[in-house]
Amino acid sequence: MAVNDADRRYAELTPALDLEWRAQYGRRGVLVVTMTGPVGLERLDRVEVTVADPIPDRAPVIAGGPTQQELDAQVWGPYRFVTSTAHVASHRTAQLDQVRVNIPVHLAMERAPAPHWVADFAGWEEERAGDPVLITLVCHHADHQSWTLHRSVPVR
Secondary structure (H helix, E strand, O other): OHHHHHHHHHHHOOOEEEEEEEEOOOOEEEEEEEEEEOOOOOEEEEEEEEEOOOOOOOOOOOOOOOOHHHHHHOOOOOEEEOOOOOOEOOOOEEEEEEEEEOOOEEEEEEEOOOOOOOOOHHHHHHHOOOOOEEEEEEEEEOOEEEEEEEEEEOOO
């Protein structure tokens, strides 16, 4: 019974995070992350925000083609994080500390360039023009196990 209560409480406390896309000039935009709840969870110690790959466990398929390291380094979605801005660790990841309810955090993003091994850069970018940004959020709180959330953020 105690285990079921603990599981229920953990599920009830799953963070509610709203993600909103705000287009900016040229090839940039802002991902706005806002914690909206739930009641009983006023803050998160840390949220790891990752631009997810639409094909998990992507691996090399062509001899002489890109290496696993190159595939892992590529941001496959239409946008990536701007590394010269606050909270951003790499083009793929950002870390938000002390996230509080109803206080938005802005993450600058830019169009992800085509990989160097693609012959048609414009075509590669055009194929992804209407794609959403796929985001994985790992939410940490000292008193609970981490939560992993997956979101698809439409870009306009």
